[in-house]
Amino acid sequence: MLTTNTALILISAFVLVLLVGALLSRMARPSGDVAANRKTVLIDQVNELLPQTQCAQCGYPGCRPYAEAIVEEHIPINRCPPGGKNTITQLAALLGTDVPALDEQFGIFKAPQVARILEADCIGCTLCIKACPVDAIVGANKLMHTVMEDECTGCELCIPPCPVDCIILAPIDTTPANWAWPQPQ
Amino acid sequence: MKLLSSLLTSLEKQTARQYRFRGGIQLPGNKKGLETPIKTLSLPDELKLPLLDYSHRPLQALVKPGDAVSRGQWLAKGLASPATGTISDIQHAPIIHPGGLNANCIVIRTRSDAEPEAQAEQEKKTGVAANSKLTAGTQTVTPNIASIKGLGGAAFPLLDKINALGNRELTTLIINAAECEPQIACDEALMQSHAIEIVFGINHLVALTAAKRCIVAIEDSKPLAIEKMLQAIEASNLTKDADTNTSLVKIELKTIGTRYPTGAELPLIKVTTNLDITRNMHPTDHGILCVNVATAHAVGLIYKQQFADSRVITIAGNNAAKPCNVRVRFGTSIEHILAQTENLAAIDQSTIHCGGPLSGFEVSQIDLPVTAQTHCILINQRQKPATPVACIRCSACADSCPAELLPQQLHWYAQANDIERCTELNLAHCIECGCCDLVCPSAIPLTATFRYAKSQQLALTKQAQQAAQAEVRFESREKRLAKQEEARAQRLLKRKEAVASNKSAKQNTDGIQSALARAREQAHNRAQARRNSKKDL
Ligand code: SF4
Ligand code: SF4
Ligand code: SF4
Numbered sequence: 001m002l003t004t005n006t007a008l009i010l011i012s013a014f015v016l017v018l019l020v021g022a023l024l025s026r027m028a029r030p031s032g033d034v035a036a037n038r039k040t041v042l043i044d045q046v047n048e049l050l051p052q053t054q055c056a057q058c059g060y061p062g063c064r065p066y067a068e069a070i071v072e073e074h075i076p077i078n079r080c081p082p083g084g085k086n087t088i089t090q091l092a093a094l095l096g097t098d099v100p101a102l103d104e105q106f107g108i109f110k111a112p113q114v115a116r117i118l119e120a121d122c123i124g125c126t127l128c129i130k131a132c133p134v135d136a137i138v139g140a141n142k143l144m145h146t147v148m149e150d151e152c153t154g155c156e157l158c159i160p161p162c163p164v165d166c167i168i169l170a171p172i173d174t175t176p177a178n179w180a181w182p183q184p185q
Numbered sequence: 186m187k188l189l190s191s192l193l194t195s196l197e198k199q200t201a202r203q204y205r206f207r208g209g210i211q212l213p214g215n216k217k218g219l220e221t222p223i224k225t226l227s228l229p230d231e232l233k234l235p236l237l238d239y240s241h242r243p244l245q246a247l248v249k250p251g252d253a254v255s256r257g258q259w260l261a262k263g264l265a266s267p268a269t270g271t272i273s274d275i276q277h278a279p280i281i282h283p284g285g286l287n288a289n290c291i292v293i294r295t296r297s298d299a300e301p302e303a304q305a306e307q308e309k310k311t312g313v314a315a316n317s318k319l320t321a322g323t324q325t326v327t328p329n330i331a332s333i334k335g336l337g338g339a340a341f342p343l344l345d346k347i348n349a350l351g352n353r354e355l356t357t358l359i360i361n362a363a364e365c366e367p368q369i370a371c372d373e374a375l376m377q378s379h380a381i382e383i384v385f386g387i388n389h390l391v392a393l394t395a396a397k398r399c400i401v402a403i404e405d406s407k408p409l410a411i412e413k414m415l416q417a418i419e420a421s422n423l424t425k426d427a428d429t430n431t432s433l434v435k436i437e438l439k440t441i442g443t444r445y446p447t448g449a450e451l452p453l454i455k456v457t458t459n460l461d462i463t464r465n466m467h468p469t470d471h472g473i474l475c476v477n478v479a480t481a482h483a484v485g486l487i488y489k490q491q492f493a494d495s496r497v498i499t500i501a502g503n504n505a506a507k508p509c510n511v512r513v514r515f516g517t518s519i520e521h522i523l524a525q526t527e528n529l530a531a532i533d534q535s536t537i538h539c540g541g542p543l544s545g546f547e548v549s550q551i552d553l554p555v556t557a558q559t560h561c562i563l564i565n566q567r568q569k570p571a572t573p574v575a576c577i578r579c580s581a582c583a584d585s586c587p588a589e590l591l592p593q594q595l596h597w598y599a600q601a602n603d604i605e606r607c608t609e610l611n612l613a614h615c616i617e618c619g620c621c622d623l624v625c626p627s628a629i630p631l632t633a634t635f636r637y638a639k640s641q642q643l644a645l646t647k648q649a650q651q652a653a654q655a656e657v658r659f660e661s662r663e664k665r666l667a668k669q670e671e672a673r674a675q676r677l678l679k680r681k682e683a684v685a686s687n688k689s690a691k692q693n694t695d696g697i698q699s700a701l702a703r704a705r706e707q708a709h710n711r712a713q714a715r716r717n718s719k720k721d722l
């Protein structure tokens with residue numbers, strides 16, 4: 001009697017261990033997926049807060065690569081000069097960290113600007129087109145090139161390659177379409 | 186029959202009932218210049234037309250300097266030439282703008298001698314075009330509804346407004362004749378003198394939109410306008426009774442209470458139909474369209490084969506020598522208008538305000554062309570603005586707000602640049618009516634702050650859109666580069682393979698050559714052997 005009881009207990013304990021094991025392994029598998037998922041969601045969220053200037057001043061080839069580095073390698077969040085203080089504050093709020101000052105090793109914050117090609121000087125070498133990260137320059141070999149102002153992020157990447165220095169960065173013009181009411185004193 | 190008449194009386198009762206909108210304030214009308222009829226200004230030698238649409242986006246010119254243009258011809262999309270003449274220039278010139286900005290303007294040197302000729306040409310044409318098809322060059326076009334802009338102040342194209350209905354049925358067409366803002370009297374003057382033409386236009390608008398019901402709403406402070414409009418409406422309704430062919434609905438007139446800003450879209454809908462439009466809905470979702478009374482008059486002009494290229498402007502203000510209402514061609518300069526109406530005298534000691542006293546803004550010069558948006562020019566004594574003091578939390582601002590907002594809270598977040606909080610507090614629904622300013626005992630510039638915050642809100646939205654666009658372009662470029670890189674690698678690989686197979690082919694030929702050489706050698710050896718055996722013989 002006693003032995004059958006012990007056997008029963010043993011068997012049920014064994015079954016229980018098996019069950020728990022199965023359950024645990026079941027839970028473990030999707031939890032890995034969830035973690036990976038959470039990471040991509042977080043990368044998306046970080047990327048959303050970055051200004052998408054794609055200037056590579058942060059040391060990464062674009063905003064998404066920097067977002068990935070922030071989430072995966074815990075790279076400091078203060079390396080994006082175009083985003084400035086605003087972006088850092090928002091990133092800190094998202095990631096629950098303190099708000100560091102912009103690391104000016106990577107560049108300084110500037111007011112939004114757009115590139116403009118001095119069309120008289122352009123020799124049509126197409127080098128700027130190759131440098132532009134957002135395809136904002138139009139032109140063809142040996143023909144004058146133009147920047148589409150609505151597409152240009154002002155990243156400055158087209159400036160160094162130009163052999164005749166005919167690309168300038170200028171603040172965005174105030175027009176009746178983009179004019180803003182001033183703040184009352 | 187009995188049922189019908191009881192239905193009609195109940196309808197009448199309904200239109201007679203007064204509904205109220207929430208908030209708003211009672212203001213003295215202070216409307217002047219209504220005793221004298223509307224004067225039509227002589228055509229100035231020069232007209233200047235900003236190449237901008239109603240929301241200040243640039244328009245592409247269809248003409249160039251030196252071109253001859255005739256009245257009614259398209260100068261740009263939706264912009265018809267207000268006179269016959271020559272394009273003397275397309276220049277960057279100051280426009281009526283709160284920021285004192287410039288814009289590209291088409292300058293027309295007018296030919297007043299060609300006026301009767303243009304009108305005669307227009308009358309010869311049959312039919313009215315209801316599209317915005319553009320005719321470039323010197324061709325003239327038929328009278329076109331697409332040239333009509335809303336004349337209530339926003340200058341939204343009438344055709345776009347009608348098209349916004351989509352395939353929804355127009356249950357109620359409301360003709361906005363409230364004109365609730367103090368001092369502005371151009372619509373009232375128009376109704377007093379042109380009621381028949383207005384009703385003619387309304388009937389065409391009803392036909393054009395297939396409206397099921399049409400209500401003209403006029404504030405009870407305009408008795409003469411009400412009387413004239415009522416006469417014209419009754420006459421028109423009688424002819425509809427007589428004509429069994431017409432399916433046009435009869436026009437109703439509704440006298441509404443005088444309270445600012447009852448002429449704004451949502452308050453107007455509330456007081457005429459008792460309908461509350463919720464924040465996520467649009468009047469068109471309820472089959473409602475509001476059209477300003479002067480716009481309806483412009484529709485009438487088009488159907489009379491005339492031109493919709495002028496408007497009535499109120500000249501008023503405490504420094505105006507002769508307050509009046511004048512009809513002016515679009516593109517006329519403020520200076521010309523003030524000179525012609527003998528209002529130029531006190532200009533040096535005055536400020537010039539374009540638009541109503543609450544909805545408008547100050548301009549710093551008078552060499553500016555008027556547009557469809559300019560319904561009022563105020564010449565006011567200079568005065569120092571009151572110095573704001575701290576908010577006492579009296580909540581008078583919230584009580585007066587017709588948009589049911591919390592101006593005090595909104596102001597707190599707006600001045601701190603917390604646009605996100607402002608958005609949550611429904612900043613976008615502020616109609617910039619200025620009620621909160623008027624009632625605030627602390628003289629806090631609430632409306633100006635909301636205009637500022639709304640600009641910031643717009644800029645942020647635009648920035649987000651541009652960032653999203655840049656992201657897409659960046660990522661598609663990365664993909665393209667990766668593809669190119671892969672294609673290059675593939676090519677390289679292929680070339681390598683080709684070179685390698687070339688080499689092995691060379692080895693093969695080497696084999697053949699050596700085999701041949703061996704064969705030749707063998708043959709040579711055999712021949713040698715044969716020769717040797719012959720020798721032996
Ligand atoms: S510095 Fe900022 S804007 Fe420039 S690529 Fe890096 S994250 Fe994008
Ligand atoms: S045009 Fe020049 S500054 Fe503008 S996005 Fe392209 S590379 Fe950057
Ligand atoms: S790099 Fe300079 S010269 Fe060459 S196409 Fe661009 S703008 Fe013209």
Ligand code: SF4
Pocket residue numbers: 582585586587588589590592614615616617618619620621622631632635
């Ligand atoms: S200006 Fe805006 S906040 Fe002030 S009362 Fe009018 S709608 Fe309300």
Ligand code: SF4
Pocket residue numbers: 575576577578579580581582583592593621624625626627628629
């Ligand atoms: S009316 Fe002026 S003082 Fe009163 S609560 Fe509003 S902002 Fe404050």
